[in-house]
Amino acid sequence: MPQPHPRTAVARPVIAVAGLGIESSTFSPARTQAPAFHPLRDADVLTRYPFLAPGEPLRAAAHWRGALVGKSLPGGMVTAEAFAQLSDELVERVGALGPLDGLWYDIHGAMSVEGVQDAESVLLARIREAVGPDVLVSTSMDLHGNVSRELAHMSDLITCYRMAPHEDAMETKERAARNLVDLLASGAPRPVKAWVPVPVLLAGEQTSTRIEPAKSVYAAVAEVEAAEGVTDAAIWVGYAWADEPRNRAAVVVTGPDESAVSAGAERLARGFWDARHDFAFVAPTGTLDECLGAALSSTARPYFISDTGDNPTAGGAGDVTWTLHRLLERPEFTAEDGPSVIYASVPGPAAVETAVRAGVGARVTVTAGAEVDDRHAGPVTMTGVVHAVRHGDRDARTEVVLRVGGLHVILTTLRKPYHHERDFTDLALDPRGADLVIVKIGYLEPELFEMAADWKMALTPGGVDQDLVRLGHHRIRRPMFPFDPAMPDPDLTARIIPPSHTPLTGDDE
Template structure:
């Protein structure tokens, strides 16, 4: 007797993942990305060895991933899109696909496009048709456009900020897809509600209220009979596009009216909390933060939030460095201050040529975003040269000054990096011979502190510095977002008159 072949669902895997600030002059090019294909793409998912995952034929196409940055150079994006579409088309022609896992950020911006992820999934749908089951995972700081919603069947997103659950979110998206295919349940119903709120992530950390409470609703919602997933996007504030706004999506095996009422109820709860959102830490000007830091508990952290590369900042704005170079407590050597980091390949090259232990003149930063206030001239000793985990060279520059004709070290260490980098982990400092736990003050280009830094800080303020990811959204002057929108519109009568609406697709 010939046994029947066991059916194994065929699922394509693809995506382009970057968070892009449209307010930064920087562009993102191919060299900014890690591109994976074949087994290297699938090796990103440790759960491949789990039983449910082994029942699926995962078919890698292309995935490109980068640190948050600027808008993608259009030819780079177009080339990857062509490869993705050709790959999906070939797989589908070989034997019709059963599913597709779409692994994107949700806040990717591309030259000339207003909804890059929506455009990409729409183009994929033209190849695979309406019946293939598509599962989506994004960052909660992504945007849920109508095109992206329409193109996907299972939609989920991170539930923690900082994003300690990024991998968990991808696993959930792939697991939900596998379970729907293997069980033959097919597509669930889905409902989308946009909420006219656009806030920086530093006002929406899930460590504090109201985001903590609003995201904690998800386990309750998912425990309701028939609910598959509940997702809340707070949106991406540093792009000027109509899709930039908060959103919730609930997917469920429920009647359309019941699902829509459930989604609207949750969205209304979020909208009613609009006045509760506050910064995750005390905020002030850079000048006032430094004055406060003179007597704060050690180690003291100051977030140079407007140029945070983890949100898309250019990573070379010198506003904070300029103030440190004029701050007596560290220039006199009384306080040891670490300033991390400035993306400046030219200064790294000078440091390498100078050699560890030697002194040279440097012109640091302001080569990408020269607006605030531009390149800074300094004289410094090269204290350390090393590589970051991505293999990019970095240098520690100990600033020196001349006293009575003698060059004397100050207390200021400035880190310059060949590639863009965010110093959110202790190990990143340690690779350069630095220990932030032993410093007096650490000025870091970041918004809310990542877990390592949060665990070690004794005092912390966020400086409202300028840059491509300025926390003061009003200063950025958005033009294309929908209105009214919090925090741009403050009239209580206007906001109280807002009615939320759902877009619901039944089974």
């Protein structure tokens, strides 16, 4: 297809970096405000990326211009006001950078906004209006993002992580930036984009690349990418805890050869679809009582249990108290001579303030949780000894550990995910020496996975409930697996997406 102007090679292109990223559940009552994105601006944007540090080869290959990049912890829907505020500033900053050759659009891909559908596409459309049709855009995403036809259309290059957990996050971002530099330096035409929507919507905990079938499904990505005529290949699982038409799996393969990218996209899409019945949870699952029973009867220490329904790194409110109530009701956990148990965590600003005032070693009675999501249990009241206090955390602000017998409950001013060993040791806790560690998480992040002698996932309630069918999706495109398990095979032929400077017509199939 014709280019708006003939493309010529650019030896050292000018490239802007911009984007907003969050995974936001439409099934959570929580709302995300602008400060949660901790936006970086101007030159500070480049400090997010080690491969753009001074002296790095990729830094020297282009003139990099930071606009605005903001990344939030997963949470509830972004308010319309917050999205407008951040988007307006981002677009203004991009427009003020002057003539650009390229733009790297660093997003997550699962941002749900009040009153806005397909928010990342809406934002990219505004950016394109500001920079003009000649600017090449490379989009990098989480594999739990969503790729609508509009997003694929407005992106000249698009890619995502290939590992879950996301151990290749920075590698993916570097690939997106490098592909953009290489394309600009070559002067080659815009790549061909083959997009295949796959009507499957599964939780990340069912599609971890640590285990089959996702391990083999994603291994095929590198094989497709290595084919002649292909620049990049990607499979998106999609985001299961939002209810929009774009929420589903997708494949995009890009490159100069239409037949090669089409064949690669269809191969990857078919592989994902054919494996749909084989996807299983990454760890044994059960009710909370079943998981606790297994932990107490096991000699494996430390034994980890994922409190999955309120996982803050998937979009949960983080303050559901359902599991904590049940722990406190069990006398073996609140006894002084009971098993050593760590629970991470529950927000309670007033409880934290009381504990801080009292100081380490003091005995206090505090109430916390269920200020945002009280649908499953109310606030929890505990009496215990202040074990530790820590100030200044980027997410939690202030953290307190309250010891109730053998149960150590982490309380925070604001919700925080606990993924690293230091998250516990900084609070004078020894997770490796504990009998049981219960964390609001889905699959264990790498450090926790390495630490756990054994592990189960408790199917608990919350805004990111693992039982997707009972959540009540009504806006996703149907039929969709697993909501319609007997659905016929879908059309998995590659759709060739027109270049970004040409109109996109028809429906987002």
